[in-house]
Amino acid sequence: MMDILVNLSAGFSIMFTPMAILLCLLGVFAGITFGAIPGISPSMAVALLLPMTFNLPPILGMVLLLGAYKGANYGGSVSAVLINTPGTPSAAVTAFDGYPMTKTGRVGEAMGISLYASVFGGIIGTVVLILFARPLALVALRFWPSEYFALTILGLTTVATMGGKNWQKALVAVVFGLLLNTIGMDPIAGTRRFTFGDIRLLDGLSLIPAIIGLFALGELFYNIEHYVKGTKFDKLAYKLPKLSYYLTVWKNIVRAGVLGTIIGIFPGAGGTIAAFISYDVEKRFSKNPEEFGKGSPEGVAAAESSNSASAGGALVPLLALGIPGSATAAVLLGSLLVHGLNPGPEMFVKEPELVYGMFASMFMANAFILLVGLLGAKLFVRVTDLKKTILYPLIFTFAIVGSYAVTSSMYSVVVCVVFGVIGWIFRRYGYPSAPVVLGIVLGSLAELSFRQALIIGGIESFYKRPLTLIMLAIAIAAVAAPIVSKRMKEMKERTEID
Amino acid sequence: MQLVFLAIVLALGWLAIRPFKKLRPYTGQILVLVGIFWIGLLFYFITFSFRVPRFASVATTGATVPRFWFYVLIPITLLALIPMLKGHDAPDEKPGNVWRVGIVFGTLVLSLVSFRYIGYYLSSAIFLVVVMWVLDSRDKVQLIAIPVGWVIFSHFFFARLLYVRLPIGTLFAGLFG
Numbered sequence A: 001m002m003d004i005l006v007n008l009s010a011g012f013s014i015m016f017t018p019m020a021i022l023l024c025l026l027g028v029f030a031g032i033t034f035g036a037i038p039g040i041s042p043s044m045a046v047a048l049l050l051p052m053t054f055n056l057p058p059i060l061g062m063v064l065l066l067g068a069y070k071g072a073n074y075g076g077s078v079s080a081v082l083i084n085t086p087g088t089p090s091a092a093v094t095a096f097d098g099y100p101m102t103k104t105g106r107v108g109e110a111m112g113i114s115l116y117a118s119v120f121g122g123i124i125g126t127v128v129l130i131l132f133a134r135p136l137a138l139v140a141l142r143f144w145p146s147e148y149f150a151l152t153i154l155g156l157t158t159v160a161t162m163g164g165k166n167w168q169k170a171l172v173a174v175v176f177g178l179l180l181n182t183i184g185m186d187p188i189a190g191t192r193r194f195t196f197g198d199i200r201l202l203d204g205l206s207l208i209p210a211i212i213g214l215f216a217l218g219e220l221f222y223n224i225e226h227y228v229k230g231t232k233f234d235k236l237a238y239k240l241p242k243l244s245y246y247l248t249v250w251k252n253i254v255r256a257g258v259l260g261t262i263i264g265i266f267p268g269a270g271g272t273i274a275a276f277i278s279y280d281v282e283k284r285f286s287k288n289p290e291e292f293g294k295g296s297p298e299g300v301a302a303a304e305s306s307n308s309a310s311a312g313g314a315l316v317p318l319l320a321l322g323i324p325g326s327a328t329a330a331v332l333l334g335s336l337l338v339h340g341l342n343p344g345p346e347m348f349v350k351e352p353e354l355v356y357g358m359f360a361s362m363f364m365a366n367a368f369i370l371l372v373g374l375l376g377a378k379l380f381v382r383v384t385d386l387k388k389t390i391l392y393p394l395i396f397t398f399a400i401v402g403s404y405a406v407t408s409s410m411y412s413v414v415v416c417v418v419f420g421v422i423g424w425i426f427r428r429y430g431y432p433s434a435p436v437v438l439g440i441v442l443g444s445l446a447e448l449s450f451r452q453a454l455i456i457g458g459i460e461s462f463y464k465r466p467l468t469l470i471m472l473a474i475a476i477a478a479v480a481a482p483i484v485s486k487r488m489k490e491m492k493e494r495t496e497i498d
Numbered sequence B: 001m002q003l004v005f006l007a008i009v010l011a012l013g014w015l016a017i018r019p020f021k022k023l024r025p026y027t028g029q030i031l032v033l034v035g036i037f038w039i040g041l042l043f044y045f046i047t048f049s050f051r052v053p054r055f056a057s058v059a060t061t062g063a064t065v066p067r068f069w070f071y072v073l074i075p076i077t078l079l080a081l082i083p084m085l086k087g088h089d090a091p092d093e094k095p096g097n098v099w100r101v102g103i104v105f106g107t108l109v110l111s112l113v114s115f116r117y118i119g120y121y122l123s124s125a126i127f128l129v130v131v132m133w134v135l136d137s138r139d140k141v142q143l144i145a146i147p148v149g150w151v152i153f154s155h156f157f158f159a160r161l162l163y164v165r166l167p168i169g170t171l172f173a174g175l176f177g
Helices: A002-015 A018-036 A042-053 A058-083 A091-103 A107-141 A145-156 A164-181 A199-203 A207-225 A243-265 A270-285 A297-321 A327-338 A345-350 A352-385 A388-407 A410-428 A434-464 A466-497 B002-017 B024-047 B064-086 B098-134 B140-161 B169-176
Strands: none
Touching: A002 A018, A002 A107, A002 A352, A018 A042, A018 A058, A018 A352, A042 A058, A042 A327, A058 A091, A058 A107, A058 A297, A058 A327, A058 A352, A091 A107, A091 A207, A091 A270, A091 A297, A091 A434, A107 A243, A107 A297, A107 A352, A145 A270, A145 A434, A145 A466, A164 A434, A164 B024, A164 B064, A207 A388, A207 A410, A207 A434, A207 B098, A243 A270, A243 A297, A270 A297, A270 A434, A297 A327, A297 A345, A297 A352, A345 A352, A388 A410, A388 B098, A388 B140, A410 B024, A410 B098, A434 A466, A434 B064, B002 B024, B024 B064, B098 B140, B098 B169
16 A cells, blocks of 8 residues: 555656646547547547657656546537537437436536536546556456356346336337347357448447437437427526535445446446446436436436546556557557557556556546536537527537548448437337447447357356356346336335225 | 338338227337337348358357347337337327428438538538528528538548548549549
């Protein structure tokens, strides 16, 4: 413990230099800007800044990139809250409650919660990273495919609470997403599946354009269908709430932060799954679960905190073992390798100043996110001041160019538009869109781990490994609990009426 | 071709629902279910035509998971159908101005197709003007300033700063290329 404190103070001493502070601020600002644009993922934001680090000392290069990584994670929520267009896949969960809050005039509240939850979630993730990097990374590595499969099933069970009254439709939607996810090359044997001769489908459906389509275009088509000339948004409360307000959601932030960090540690899991699971957990803990999906501050806090914390978790396997757990971590690994550094257990011994300098920069990045977020929030929310006649067409063009930017091809745009129509139809007929995203996000990991488990250990691997069994049991309970409690409530009401 | 089949299936579904007065308020919701089930069924049958590599594992093939999801879809579709059959679900909401959506969608598709010929910048500017017009915007300054502003912003931000190679179109490529 003493070692950690000594090394951390050395790391902070590096950070308190004008150049490091400037680069951290620049990284955060660029990250928030890129993250807020649909189609620019955190990994793209970091990759775009990567060439700038080649001539910098390794620690300063990492300060810039980590700032961008953390900033982009927060930036995704800005467009999600304001215009229901998640800048990053994980911000899709923030949109569930953030956008309804904006629509009902509570935009300041939504922006404030997403900002503070993101900052404190990020701090939780960083603290866990500093204290438990090595032991946690080793635990994550011992996970078998059957446990990964159980984790994805656990993630899929969040659909049980996501649908609310329409839980049957939510189940249909999630299976629809899982089915769509099987389009493309089979991950084990390379069989072409459902491509109908189109080679662009070999890589499967692009996730980001699909999300932009489902959420942004789907909502736009619906709004245009019901548009009445001269209507404006409800009067918006731009002002950020007082600090005391955030204390009402501190438990949600802490719980989701811890959960987000843990899930983020597992390679391939990532912030999106973390956000979905944390959202579900917080809904179960909440005294007002019926508010979730309609503008619940707890929902925004859970999604943002876990998403931000998972960034710290994703760095655990990277720094402790040299294994990148996410696309962004892979870009960061590339940056370290460019500078002749090999992440892994030895780096903690050989380059403590670099490692702890990176930890210190993550704390500083969180502080800058708070600063930029507070100063920028008033500016960001002015977007909703625009007339609908201007805002709607602009969201269309943003969505299209954002989708195009993902692969620089019209294929992504077509995916976006097709999912836009699906999102509109779903919205019209009461089918929630979020489970489709859940199915697409978790489908790949579920299939890969399921088949790997079958190949390695056969069907036995699902019931002979205790951790798999426990996780699957929790998943079954998670699905059954709301249904059983609803039934019991109905029966109780009936007996009371009788 | 698959879309034509889907349309035929939906039309048949619609015809099947019409005689049942109780089901008519749920026409849209049921057709969504029919559409999803059809896609699942189509995928299921296609799995039988997969070429399985010789080295493929006996335990699983590329067909395993799609088939598994289809088996899951069957009971879930029935489960979703029950509240509608019982009349417990909320009926379809009344349609709004679907024509307006059709016009915007058509403009969007035309705009995307025209990327290849007149480029991103001009087609997105035209798209903005048309959609603003469809949404009853008649302010001439806005109708000019917004598309021009967007073109300038998208050029500097996406093309210059983020190096996104936006299509310039065969027309402009021919003129300036």
